Amino acid sequence: MSDNQKVRFIIERQDSPDSKPYTEEFDVDYRPGLNVVAALMEIQQNPVTVDGKKVAPVVWECNCLEKVCGACMMVINGKARQACCALIDELKQPIRLAPARTFPVVRDLMVDRSVMFESLKKIQGWVEIDGSFDSVDAPRQNPYTAQVAYEISHCMTCGCCLEACPNVGPQSDFIGPAPTVQAYLFNLHPIGKYDAPKRLEALMQKGGITSCGNSQNCVEVCPKSIKLTTYLAQLNRDVNKQALRNIFNV
Amino acid sequence: MNTAFYLRRLHSLAGLVCLGAVLFEHIFTNSMALGGAKALDGALAMMELIPPLIFLALEIGAIGVPLLFHGIYGIYIALEANNNPGRFGYTRNWCFALQRWTAWFLVFFLIWHIGYLRIFEKGMNGTHISYDLLQSLFVGSPITACLYVLGMFAAIFHFCNGITTFCMTWGITKGPRSQKVVSVLSMLLCAGLCLVTLAFMSSYFLMV
Ligand code: HEM
Ligand code: SF4
Ligand code: SF4
Ligand code: FES
Numbered sequence: 001m002s003d004n005q006k007v008r009f010i011i012e013r014q015d016s017p018d019s020k021p022y023t024e025e026f027d028v029d030y031r032p033g034l035n036v037v038a039a040l041m042e043i044q045q046n047p048v049t050v051d052g053k054k055v056a057p058v059v060w061e062c063n064c065l066e067k068v069c070g071a072c073m074m075v076i077n078g079k080a081r082q083a084c085c086a087l088i089d090e091l092k093q094p095i096r097l098a099p100a101r102t103f104p105v106v107r108d109l110m111v112d113r114s115v116m117f118e119s120l121k122k123i124q125g126w127v128e129i130d131g132s133f134d135s136v137d138a139p140r141q142n143p144y145t146a147q148v149a150y151e152i153s154h155c156m157t158c159g160c161c162l163e164a165c166p167n168v169g170p171q172s173d174f175i176g177p178a179p180t181v182q183a184y185l186f187n188l189h190p191i192g193k194y195d196a197p198k199r200l201e202a203l204m205q206k207g208g209i210t211s212c213g214n215s216q217n218c219v220e221v222c223p224k225s226i227k228l229t230t231y232l233a234q235l236n237r238d239v240n241k242q243a244l245r246n247i248f249n250v
Numbered sequence: 251m252n253t254a255f256y257l258r259r260l261h262s263l264a265g266l267v268c269l270g271a272v273l274f275e276h277i278f279t280n281s282m283a284l285g286g287a288k289a290l291d292g293a294l295a296m297m298e299l300i301p302p303l304i305f306l307a308l309e310i311g312a313i314g315v316p317l318l319f320h321g322i323y324g325i326y327i328a329l330e331a332n333n334n335p336g337r338f339g340y341t342r343n344w345c346f347a348l349q350r351w352t353a354w355f356l357v358f359f360l361i362w363h364i365g366y367l368r369i370f371e372k373g374m375n376g377t378h379i380s381y382d383l384l385q386s387l388f389v390g391s392p393i394t395a396c397l398y399v400l401g402m403f404a405a406i407f408h409f410c411n412g413i414t415t416f417c418m419t420w421g422i423t424k425g426p427r428s429q430k431v432v433s434v435l436s437m438l439l440c441a442g443l444c445l446v447t448l449a450f451m452s453s454y455f456l457m458v
Contacts, residue, residue, distance in 0.1 A: 078337045164338050166346060172330035204255035211254075213331060214415040215346035217338045229418070230425050237421030243255065 005030040007039065008050070008094035011058055013108045021105075025050045025094070026058075036083035036097065037062050037072055040109075060109035067223055070156030073163070074109045075100055080163035082223050083109075100163040116157045119179035123202045127192040139190035152185040152231065154224040161218035161228060167211055174211035177218035181231045187238070200235075200242040209235055259419075261323045265409075266416045268316035273409050277402075277443055283450045286457060287381035294379060321357060328353050342433075345411050352404040359401035388454045395451060402447045410440035 006027040014021040027050055028039045040060055047057040062072040065084045072083040075098040077091060088095070103111035133139075141149065155178055162168045162176040183199040186192035203209040209232065218228040282293040300308070333347040371377040388395035413436040417423040423432050 164334075166331045166334050166343070169332045171332055174330070201252070204252040206254040208254065210258035211330065213327070213346055213349075214342070214418045216342040217334075217340060220338065220340050220343075227426075229429070233418055233421045233424040233429075235421075236419060237424070239255065240259075240421060243252070243259075246252075 007034070007088055009039065009043070010094050010096045011043075011109070012096075012098035013058065014099065014105050015056075015107065017104060017106060024055060024058075030088070032089075034088040036074075036076060036086040036088070036091075036095070037065060039088065039095075040083065040097075058109065059107045068156055070113075070158035073100055073111075073113075073158040073160055074098065075163065080160040080221055082158060082160070085223070100159060102163045102165075102169050103159060111159075113157065113159045116159060116162070116176070116179055119175035120157075120182060122175065122205075123179055123183040123186075123199050124195055125179065125182045125186060127186060127189050128195060129191055141190060142188070145188045148231075149185055149188045152181060152226055155182060155185075155226060156224065158223060160221045160223055164217035164221040165212075166215050166217065167213050172211060173207035175207050177212070177228045177232065180209050180212070180235065181226065181228050184231045184235055184238075196238075197242060197245075200239050203235060204239050204242070209239060257323060258327075261320055261327070262416055262419050264316040264320040265324075265412055268312055269320060270409055270412075272313050272317075273405055277406075277446060281446055281450045283381060283384070284453050287385075290381040290384075317360070321360070324353050325357065345414070345433075349408060349411050349415070352408040355404045356401070356408060359397070359404065363398075363401060385454045385457075388451070395454070399447065399451050402451075403444055406443045406447065407440055410436040410443070413439070 007030050009026045009028060010023055011026065012021050012023050026043050026048075028034070028042045037060075040058060044057040047055050049055055060072065060074065060083065062084055063069040064071075067082050067085045070082075073080060074083050075081075075096075076083065076086050077096050080100055083097075097109060099105045099109045099111050101111075103113050103115065106112050157178060159178070161178050165174070165176055167174045168176040180203060183203055187196040187199055212232055214229075216229050219226075219230075222228055279293050279297070280290075282290040297305075328350045331346070331350055333350060335344045335347045367379065371383075372379055377383065388398065411433075414429070414433040417432050418429060423429045
């Protein structure tokens with residue numbers, strides 16, 4: 001590998017939430033193991049485009065740098081994914097970066113994902129307790145579902161699945177796969193399950209689980225490999241049962 | 251009141267049960283054309299054995315109302331999607347987009363098909379639908395024949411892919427393996443029904 005090899009980035013930028021997007025191109029020195037976040041840090045240090053123009057540094061978000069916080073989600077070569085684990089070696093060049101426009105753009109690659117938090121409130125994405133238990137008295141996780149609960153609890157609200165889902169966006173009020181499937185996590189919890197009917201009711205409202213059209217993009221793109229479509233199907237069963245309970249008043 | 255939930259489930263049922271039955275009836279009756287004029291006219295005469303009032307009630311209750319509901323609510327559902335198979339080119343996502351594209355085509359096709367044959371010809375002109383009428387319609391205008399074949403293909407794909415999504419929507423198939431099995435089986439059904447359609451449609455041209 002020659003020392004002066006460059007990696008070309010074509011970045012879709014936007015100065016403010018309402019301003020018009022434009023693209024700028026940057027070259028970054030190649031080094032083994034380089035990923036998109038590291039390359040963006042290089043651009044931040046030396047924000048000069050390929051035409052030699054000095055510009056404002058590109059804005060994006062990141063925290064953990066190890067695929068656990070969710071912050072660095074963006075569209076890389078057309079696909080929604082985490083920038084911190086997108087290795088340059090595995091990407092087709094030039095590398096195209098764009099904000100995930102399912103969410104409102106704040107600036108450049110930075111988006112406002114707070115809509116997911118609002119959706120988690122709608123489905124009661126928490127467990128209702130007052131006080132705490134001594135560990136001996138605490139209700140135990142069902143050992144048969146603990147594995148599934150653990151898997152779903154990995155969700156980092158990155159929003160990849162919402163960006164990929166054709167039914168999430170300004171044209172629809174679907175809360176999207178991640179918050180929907182979180183309802184199943186809390187329904188599995190030994191205390192959370194008391195509120196399961198409430199969560200299922202929330203999923204039966206407009207914009208709930210019925211807005212899913214089974215395109216299965218979510219499960220393809222989830223960086224945490226959560227089996228979203230399997231739990232969506234399980235929740236479909238659960239809301240059907242809830243509907244029967246409602247109809248027959250049992 | 252969870253109206254969204256009940257409407258969506260009703261849309262799904264109307265599509266699979268009512269419209270699915272109509273589709274099978276259509277393919278079955280029309281495939282009689284393979285046996286020539288006598289066979290098709292015989293099959294059409296069999297249908298006329300149903301008393302007219304009951305037949306009309308069936309047409310309205312089991313076809314008209316479910317179709318209007320499924321079609322109109324379906325347009326609303328289709329407008330909620332931002333089809334993106336160009337960006338996310340997975341098989342199921344292509345099927346998702348095709349489900350919506352065939353739906354749009356069916357809106358125009360069914361308005362034309364039902365409007366012309368059922369409402370204008372049979373309803374207003376009192377024309378008797380027969381082998382000869384269909385043959386002159388298709389052979390006289392190959393474009394019409396092509397549009398009918400496309401309409402059938404669209405409806406068949408839409409219905410068969412609908413079986414796959416129906417099983418997901420109702421939580422019948424949960425894991426990827428069962429979903430895959432149903433999707434392969436329904437695509438085989440899709441291919442089979444399309445072949446039958448091609449066969450009976452081309453028979454009009456081969457038996458002139
Ligand atoms: C009039 C035009 C039509 C429109 C606009 C339309 C629209 C739609 C749409 C948008 C869906 C997807 C629903 C979802 O993802 O939840 C769908 C599903 C379906 N449609 Fe249609 N459709 C039409 C005609 C038909 C016809 C003629 C048939 C039967 C041959 C049919 C059978 C089905 C079935 C079985 C499903 C699957 C239901 C499910 O996934 O739960 N549709 N339709
Ligand atoms: S399966 Fe449902 S939730 Fe997942 S991407 Fe498709 S429409 Fe969205
Ligand atoms: S389900 Fe997966 S893709 Fe969706 S927000 Fe959670 S971690 Fe991200
Ligand atoms: S920086 Fe936390 S997931 Fe990428």
